[in-house]
Amino acid sequence: MDIKRFLNLPSILEAKNVLCVQPHPDDNEIGAGGFLSILKEKGARITFVTVTDGRKGLPTRKITHEELVKIRDEEKKKAGEILGVKEFIDLAFEDGGDYTIEELTEKLIKIFRNVKPELVLTVDGWLPYEAHPDHVKTGKAVASAVLFARNLSLPELGDPFSINQIAFYASAFPNTYIDITNYWENKIKAIKEHKSQFDNSNWPFMEKFFYDQSKEWYREGKEKNAIESVAGKLPDEGLAEAFKVLSIWELHMFPKAIFN
Numbered sequence: 208m209d210i211k212r213f214l215n216l217p218s219i220l221e222a223k224n225v226l227c228v229q230p231h232p233d234d235n236e237i238g239a240g241g242f243l244s245i246l247k248e249k250g251a252r253i254t255f256v257t258v259t260d261g262r263k264g265l266p267t268r269k270i271t272h273e274e275l276v277k278i279r280d281e282e283k284k285k286a287g288e289i290l291g292v293k294e295f296i297d298l299a300f301e302d303g304g305d306y307t308i309e310e311l312t313e314k315l316i317k318i319f320r321n322v323k324p325e326l327v328l329t330v331d332g333w334l335p336y337e338a339h340p341d342h343v344k345t346g347k348a349v350a351s352a353v354l355f356a357r358n359l360s361l362p363e364l365g366d367p368f369s370i371n372q373i374a375f376y377a378s379a380f381p382n383t384y385i386d387i388t389n390y391w392e393n394k395i396k397a398i399k400e401h402k403s404q405f406d407n408s409n410w411p412f413m414e415k416f417f418y419d420q421s422k423e424w425y426r427e428g429k430e431k432n433a434i435e436s437v438a439g440k441l442p443d444e445g446l447a448e449a450f451k452v453l454s455i456w457e458l459h460m461f462p463k464a465i466f467n
């Protein structure tokens with residue numbers, strides 16, 4: 208059953224209030240910088256929630272963790288502004304720390320009920336071989352918070368609010384592709400604001416990797432007839448971002464969700 212058609216859910220390109228939850232500063236730009244550039248142009252309200260402080264994002268002892276936290280906070284704001292982010296919420300858990308999915312879920316429910324987004328974006332916590340605990344915990348906590356934000360339980364966290372859809376980036380099972388060909392430069396500009404992470408000799412390799420991946424997603428999206436665009440006609444070649452978009456109904460007891 209095509210549950211999204213059954214529920215008559217709108218394209219994620221129509222979202223006017225979007226909340227993006229990232230494990231570390233820079234994940235939202237890498238995963239969805241093109242899509243968010245489109246939403247910015249359409250005047251959507253975009254909020255970033257950053258789960259950890261990113262203190263372990265450099266393999267060097269030359270600067271302290273505290274210094275890096277400050278640097279990454281500034282980079283996150285500059286990059287977010289390029290993507291039209293109006294509000295930044297920092298949960299400030301320690302990067303790679305021992306916080307639990309349940310703790311994070313509670314914090315997110317409160318934020319979701321307050322911001323009332325139609326669409327929540329995050330990393331896919333079920334990505335096979337994902338070895339970073341912050342990514343696994345964040346993806347799973349966001350899905351749980353979407354499920355429980357509308358629940359009558361936990362009244363101390365605000366009034367129940369129902370979020371229509373969740374979109375996972377960095378997913379092994381994408382079902383929605385967004386044409387970002389005309390927004391590629393803006394995405395790269397935002398990523399490059401994370402100088403502590405990308406202003407180094409690895410950048411040419413990273414940029415090529417991002418580019419080639421987006422090219423492949425475009426082709427894949429066209430093949431599956433699952434690509435959406437604000438540009439009208441789609442040429443043969445282009446660049447896309449890939450998402451696993453699920454409705455709230457697919458987040459519980461729904462084995463087919465992996466194929467949807």
Ligand SMILES: [Zn+2]
Nearest residue numbers: 230231234342
């Ligand atoms: Zn990350």
